[in-house]
Amino acid sequence: MTDHPDYTPTEVEAKWRARWHAERTNEADLDHASRPFYNLMMFPYPSAEGLHVGNLFAFTGADVFGRFKRMQGWNVFQPMGFDAFGIHSENFAMKVGMHPAELIPRNIANFTRQLTSMGGMFAWEHVLSTTDVSYYKWTQWLFLQLFKQGLAYKKKGSVNWCPTDKTVLANEQVIGGACERCGSMVEQRVLEQWYFRITDYAGRLLANLDDKSLMDWSESTVLAQKNWLGRSEGATIRFVAGKESIAVYTTRPDTLFGATFLVLAPEHPLVEQLTTPAERAAAEAYRAQAAAKDLVSRKVGEKEKTGVALGSTAINPATGAPIPIWIADYVLMEYGTGAIMAVPGHDERDFDFATKYRLPIVRVVAREGESADTPLAEALADVDAGRLVNSGEYDNLPALEAKRAVTRWLESSGHGEGKVQFRLYDWCISRQRYWGPPIPIIYCDDCGAVPVPEEQLPVVLPQIDDFRPDDSGVSPLARHAEWYFVPCPTCGKPGRRETDVSDTFLDSAWYFLRYPSSEFTDRPFDPARTARWLPVTSYIGGNEHAVLHLLYSRFITMVLHDAGMLSFEEPFRTFRAHGLIVKDGAKMSKSKGNVINPDEYISKWGADTFRTYLMFLGPFQEGGDFRDSGISGPRRFLDKVWELVSQATHPDCRDAEIRHEVLVKWHQTKKRVAEELELLHYNTAIAALMELVNALREQNCTEPTVVRELVQLLAPFAPHFAEECWERLAGTGSIFDARWPTWDPTLIIESSVTIVAQVNGKTRGTVAVARDADEATVRAAVEQLDGITRHLEGMTVRKVIYVPGRLVNFVVG
RNA sequence: GCGAACGUGGCGGAAUUGGUAUACGCGCGAGACUUAGGAUCUCGUGGGGAAACCCGUCCGGGUUCGAGUCCCGGCGUUCGCACCA
Numbered sequence: 001m002t003d004h005p006d007y008t009p010t011e012v013e014a015k016w017r018a019r020w021h022a023e024r025t026n027e028a029d030l031d032h033a034s035r036p037f038y039n040l041m042m043f044p045y046p047s048a049e050g051l052h053v054g055n056l057f058a059f060t061g062a063d064v065f066g067r068f069k070r071m072q073g074w075n076v077f078q079p080m081g082f083d084a085f086g087i088h089s090e091n092f093a094m095k096v097g098m099h100p101a102e103l104i105p106r107n108i109a110n111f112t113r114q115l116t117s118m119g120g121m122f123a124w125e126h127v128l129s130t131t132d133v134s135y136y137k138w139t140q141w142l143f144l145q146l147f148k149q150g151l152a153y154k155k156k157g158s159v160n161w162c163p164t165d166k167t168v169l170a171n172e173q174v175i176g177g178a179c180e181r182c183g184s185m186v187e188q189r190v191l192e193q194w195y196f197r198i199t200d201y202a203g204r205l206l207a208n209l210d211d212k213s214l215m216d217w218s219e220s221t222v223l224a225q226k227n228w229l230g231r232s233e234g235a236t237i238r239f240v241a242g243k244e245s246i247a248v249y250t251t252r253p254d255t256l257f258g259a260t261f262l263v264l265a266p267e268h269p270l271v272e273q274l275t276t277p278a279e280r281a282a283a284e285a286y287r288a289q290a291a292a293k294d295l296v297s298r299k300v301g302e303k304e305k306t307g308v309a310l311g312s313t314a315i316n317p318a319t320g321a322p323i324p325i326w327i328a329d330y331v332l333m334e335y336g337t338g339a340i341m342a343v344p345g346h347d348e349r350d351f352d353f354a355t356k357y358r359l360p361i362v363r364v365v366a367r368e369g370e371s372a373d374t375p376l377a378e379a380l381a382d383v384d385a386g387r388l389v390n391s392g393e394y395d396n397l398p399a400l401e402a403k404r405a406v407t408r409w410l411e412s413s414g415h416g417e418g419k420v421q422f423r424l425y426d427w428c429i430s431r432q433r434y435w436g437p438p439i440p441i442i443y444c445d446d447c448g449a450v451p452v453p454e455e456q457l458p459v460v461l462p463q464i465d466d467f468r469p470d471d472s473g474v475s476p477l478a479r480h481a482e483w484y485f486v487p488c489p490t491c492g493k494p495g496r497r498e499t500d501v502s503d504t505f506l507d508s509a510w511y512f513l514r515y516p517s518s519e520f521t522d523r524p525f526d527p528a529r530t531a532r533w534l535p536v537t538s539y540i541g542g543n544e545h546a547v548l549h550l551l552y553s554r555f556i557t558m559v560l561h562d563a564g565m566l567s568f569e570e571p572f573r574t575f576r577a578h579g580l581i582v583k584d585g586a587k588m589s590k591s592k593g594n595v596i597n598p599d600e601y602i603s604k605w606g607a608d609t610f611r612t613y614l615m616f617l618g619p620f621q622e623g624g625d626f627r628d629s630g631i632s633g634p635r636r637f638l639d640k641v642w643e644l645v646s647q648a649t650h651p652d653c654r655d656a657e658i659r660h661e662v663l664v665k666w667h668q669t670k671k672r673v674a675e676e677l678e679l680l681h682y683n684t685a686i687a688a689l690m691e692l693v694n695a696l697r698e699q700n701c702t703e704p705t706v707v708r709e710l711v712q713l714l715a716p717f718a719p720h721f722a723e724e725c726w727e728r729l730a731g732t733g734s735i736f737d738a739r740w741p742t743w744d745p746t747l748i749i750e751s752s753v754t755i756v757a758q759v760n761g762k763t764r765g766t767v768a769v770a771r772d773a774d775e776a777t778v779r780a781a782v783e784q785l786d787g788i789t790r791h792l793e794g795m796t797v798r799k800v801i802y803v804p805g806r807l808v809n810f811v812v813g
Numbered sequence: 814g815c816g817a818a819c820g821u822g823g824c825g826g827a828a829u830u831g832g833u834a835u836a837c838g839c840g841c842g843a844g845a846c847u848u849a850g851g852a853u854c855u856c857g858u859g860g861g862g863a864a865a866c867c868c869g870u871c872c873g874g875g876u877u878c879g880a881g882u883c884c885c886g887g888c889g890u891u892c893g894c895a896c897c898a
């Protein structure tokens with residue numbers, strides 16, 4: 001670290017943090033702002049480890065943007081909060097033998113300290129935690145709104161169950177079929193769970209993604225959402241099997257003539273009726289085996305397919321032929337109808353299955369040069385591949401056309417109909433856990449599932465010392481008799497509370513609505529506040545939430561819009577995904593021991609240096625590589641600026657005239673930094689500032705006007721530092737209330753330009769000419785160059801390419 | 814397997830519409846000031862060559878006066894999704 005500039009970050013940063021707090025610099029006037037700008041970043045889960053660099057990188061990037069927008073004259077509202085419910089907290093609490101209700105406030109206090117020390121422009125008076133009763137009361141209210149609209153319903157669903165820990169596991173906690181914590185094999189359990197009908201909104205959720213007037217999002221995020229929604233077009237086809245009718249969904253109705261067997265998911269409701277007595281035992285055994293598998297390995301494609309025949313047959317409506325019915329766990333109950341028509345000739349999975357169990361494989365599509373009889377060595381699955389064969393009247397039609405033709409026939413003959421299918425499934429919000437908002441439902445023997453009346457909210461999560469889940473599969477809340485047994489709100493007879501809590505994703509699906517209205521206790525979000533501040537102007541966050549969090553937030557917003565409570569249906573006007581930080585080329589992880597503790601860096605280098613380094617180490621939207629050795633660069637840079645500021649406050653600092661080169665660089669930098677900040681190109685914005693500083697030092701320029709504006713451009717990155725410099729340079733008020741410097745477009749143009757001289761495209765020299773020199777002048781200057789004359793000697797110039805202001809290229813032969 | 818992004822010095826990374834490749838920073842080398850320096854300042858820093866020049870943006874082709882950038886074919890890395898019919 002440097003000795004001679006007396007810049008001591010600790011003092012400067014403490015001073016300005018105190019000043020901001022005292023003068024309420026970071027608060028926005030939520031009721032009167034004329035140019036509201038809602039700058040949102042993804043609120044963190046307050047872990048016991050504290051903020052990691054990844055958080056800090058993301059928050060700094062978003063903070064830089066918010067500060068920049070404020071300096072441009074926007075009224076920026078930049079809130080922060082904590083996503084503190086969930087399995088993660090609960091597991092950690094169990095591990096350290098504490099109660100989450102005790103642990104979380106500690107963690108939040110630590111996070112708050114860290115977020116303050118990084119110098120974020122947070123509107124702390126609107127801080128929220130999803131675990132506060134004043135917050136989750138409204139999460140429960142939200143559930144009731146969905147319930148009222150018929151968008152919340154109960155059905156049986158499978159969960160991963162660890163028999164040792166006696167708890168439900170998320171899919172990510174199951175590693176290779178075993179519990180990530182104790183290693184015992186995970187089982188599947190079927191429980192009644194609450195679901196939200198997000199699938200009703202699939203079409204809108206998809207369509208809006210392409211509507212630029214509603215949402216301007218990172219391309220990668222839009223794509224991830226589209227893939228998740230997974231729209232496909234095909235047909236539902238009904239196969240008759242004795243008294244039963246089996247519906248299947250297919251994207252390839254054109255291959256109907258090639259359907260040589262049907263496959264149902266093992267848990268399909270018709271399995272029982274379709275099993276012949278001879279096959280009963282085998283079918284039962286197979287179902288039991290499939291049911292015992294954990295959800296993860298059931299779904300992760302195992303190469304070897306298995307299944308059993310049920311003994312009965314169905315009629316292929318196109319050929320009239322009877323085809324056997326099988327069950328196999330490669331068919332999933334959750335997708336489509338839970339049953340497929342198997343076309344082994346044109347589907348890879350069906351091909352594998354048919355090969356293994358010696359089922360007939362029929363070719364119904366032929367490519368150029370193939371005939372109806374050409375044997376298939378593998379499935380030919382490409383729709384665009386060719387024309388139909390072995391398909392009666394559809395022979396010779398291109399497959400794509402046949403798809404429409406067969407669908408029309410299905411509809412006219414009553415065997416099926418065209419169908420748009422989404423991959424998206426309904427959102428299961430039940431968690432058989434303790435640490436979450438209780439789902440506000442009361443069960444009554446007479447009235448069924450009764451919603452808790454809104455005026456009785458909140459359903460407070462009771463303090464239970466032993467919050468560990470037990471073997472019963474019901475939440476520990478059921479053991480708290482006083483809480484559990486309540487009268488039915490409808491009839492008054494004894495009832496029981498729902499003991500599941502809701503998914504953490506529900507907490508975070510509406511937090512952005514709460515922030516501006518966080519002080520209202522009688523409403524989740526105030527209409528006037530909401531009208532002024534929403535939808536969110538800018539949202540910056542990680543792509544790990546590209547799908548679930550962002551999709552759920554959009555869904556909830558749409559539901560509230562449809563209920564007439566919000567005027568908009570898309571919550572985030574712009575969304576930008578930031579990149580990931582790695583350390584010395586490798587992902588950071590506890591096991592590798594390369595996790596960075598930001599506190600150490602902040603106390604050693606100062607928050608401003610650390611922020612500047614984080615923003616400089618790579619493109620914000622791509623992330624970058626954290627290296628200890630790199631931090632000294634930004635620190636030296638701040639020291640140099642500090643020195644310039646010291647010089648610019650001396651009585652004789654004024655330059656009689658600012659040199660032209662400096663003038664141009666100065667105005668170019670103002671323009672460039674503003675443009676780069678707008679695009680979140682922070683690393684290049686900082687590089688531009690470094691260039692300006694280098695130029696000022698080379699030219700011995702200490703002109704206060706220039707230095708003051710330099711400090712302004714730097715302010716979003718190094719806020720405490722900039723405030724201090726601003727004060728020393730006699731700026732009034734906070735630097736963040738001073739307007740962003742403007743540039744003079746006539747001054748960003750240099751008076752002379754460098755022309756590249758080429759022969760056959762190879763650079764042979766350069767020459768500086770006046771910017772407005774005409775072609776003849778430029779050519780004459782270029783022809784004087786040694787490198788050019790040497791290469792033109794004895795050659796015939798066939799052509800001269802002249803690009804004004806750039807180059808002259810002689811094409812010779 | 815499918816989808817997407819990317820591949821540039823010793824390292825992190827820059828390069829408007831195709832127009833001086835390597836900005837900015839780290840590191841490294843030499844020098845200055847110093848009792849000292851892991852501080853600071855100055856100069857240098859892609860490879861080869863005395864020079865003229867030649868070679869250089871993962872590899873191989875192509876388009877063009879000119880390609881890091883565009884097209885085709887490989888190889889590699891990373892990130893999503895993953896038996897979705």
